[in-house]
Amino acid sequence: MATLELKSVKKAFGDTTVIQNMELAVEHGELVVFVGPSGCGKSTLLRMIAGLETLTAGEIHIDGQRIDHQPPSNRGIAMVFQSYALYPHKDVRGNLGFSLKHAKVDKSEIDKRVNIAADILGLQDLMGRKPRELSGGQRQRVAIGRAIVREPQVFLFDEPLSNLDAALRVHMRVEILKLHQRLKNTMVYVTHDQVEAMTLADRIVVFRDGSVEQVGTPLELYREPANRFVAGFIGSPAMNFLEAACQSEQVSLGATHLCKRVHADGDVTLGIRPEHLRVDERGQLRGEVQVFEHLGGEAFVHLLLEDGQQLVARLDGEHHMRPGDRCVLGVDPQKCHVFDLAGLRIGNV
Numbered sequence: 001m002a003t004l005e006l007k008s009v010k011k012a013f014g015d016t017t018v019i020q021n022m023e024l025a026v027e028h029g030e031l032v033v034f035v036g037p038s039g040c041g042k043s044t045l046l047r048m049i050a051g052l053e054t055l056t057a058g059e060i061h062i063d064g065q066r067i068d069h070q071p072p073s074n075r076g077i078a079m080v081f082q083s084y085a086l087y088p089h090k091d092v093r094g095n096l097g098f099s100l101k102h103a104k105v106d107k108s109e110i111d112k113r114v115n116i117a118a119d120i121l122g123l124q125d126l127m128g129r130k131p132r133e134l135s136g137g138q139r140q141r142v143a144i145g146r147a148i149v150r151e152p153q154v155f156l157f158d159e160p161l162s163n164l165d166a167a168l169r170v171h172m173r174v175e176i177l178k179l180h181q182r183l184k185n186t187m188v189y190v191t192h193d194q195v196e197a198m199t200l201a202d203r204i205v206v207f208r209d210g211s212v213e214q215v216g217t218p219l220e221l222y223r224e225p226a227n228r229f230v231a232g233f234i235g236s237p238a239m240n241f242l243e244a245a246c247q248s249e250q251v252s253l254g255a256t257h258l259c260k261r262v263h264a265d266g267d268v269t270l271g272i273r274p275e276h277l278r279v280d281e282r283g284q285l286r287g288e289v290q291v292f293e294h295l296g297g298e299a300f301v302h303l304l305l306e307d308g309q310q311l312v313a314r315l316d317g318e319h320h321m322r323p324g325d326r327c328v329l330g331v332d333p334q335k336c337h338v339f340d341l342a343g344l345r346i347g348n349v
């Protein structure tokens with residue numbers, strides 16, 4: 001276990017600044033997930049922590065020791081990539097033990113650590129197979145096993161599950177959670193998948209253009225997003241954003257009053273999560289069904305509101321609607337979010 005601290009970390013490639021001025025402290029045994037749009041600098045930051053990329057400025061500390069000038073092998077870090085990068089001609093046992101053999105670790109110690117990793121990941125029956133004889137999920141487990149045998153202080157994962165099919169992703173997500181509960185290592189995990197972020201993370205760091213937008217527990221980010229960007233990024237389907245107006249502390253969509261006691265004046269954006277809408281004849285939002293998607297247990301209705309704006313509601317699977325149907329939805333004003341035109345969330349007190 002170890003703490004990980006980033007202090008004023010910057011990275012530029014030529015004239016292009018990719019990481020702005022990163023401050024982050026990861027606790028002992030914490031699992032921190034980085035999310036953010038493509039190109040916002042997540043992999044670059046992970047590679048800097050691992051020592052695969054130099055820093056333009058700033059410092060990285062592990063357990064209070066500055067490590068950003070140390071070679072990768074001295075940092076106590078193991079990284080798992082999206083591409084498993086296994087050695088094709090070595091079998092599973094050979095792949096698992098390779099880095100230890102390279103580091104001239106004792107053979108009995110290598111066997112011991114390889115067997116422990118194989119037990120944890122359920123690889124014992126596959127030890128003699130070559131990577132081409134393994135499924136995607138099995139290969140990914142070998143890649144994780146290679147990281148485990150090194151007994152790192154910090155694990156770094158860069159989208160380790162994105163090459164897997166949906167069912168396997170769900171399975172491996174649970175496996176990674178179990179692994180973390182068992183090893184209790186400090187982990188930094190990059191993903192595009194916001195379900196992975198919500199379910200795995202002790203804390204989520206939301207990035208945008210090389211800076212941190214917000215850091216918090218999954219539920220803090222879900223319930224109290226600092227701004228419209230975070231609000232739209234966390235939650236699936238994404239939060240609906242509607243143009244609204246605030247007058248005398250009351251937010252309205254046209255003639256429909258929605259939230260009270262909002263400290264703003266003029267145009268605002270109203271944020272409503274699809275799961276906070278319900279079918280209610282006396283509800284505030286009237287419209288016409290454009291698309292109805294039935295997923296079995298739940299359904300998504302895409303509504304064109306009377307004022308021309310659109311929104312999506314998540315309903316339970318009992319509902320059936322057709323395009324063109326009239327639909328009235330209700331929302332609890334307490335669950336609405338209000339954002340100013342700069343995108344900052346305004347508290348409703």
Ligand SMILES: Nc1ncnc2c1ncn2[C@@H]1O[C@H](COP(=O)(O)OP(=O)(O)OP(=O)(O)O)[C@@H](O)[C@H]1O
Binds near residue numbers: 018037044045
């Ligand atoms: N070696 C490099 N030289 C120049 N620019 C680079 C280099 N590596 C990365 N970049 C740029 O830095 C930015 C951040 O890249 P990075 O790979 O960290 O993004 P990311 O957040 O991991 O994206 P994704 O979600 O698509 O993996 C991108 O604009 C990328 O083009």
Ligand SMILES: [Mg+2]
Binds near residue numbers: 042043044158
């Ligand atoms: Mg990346």
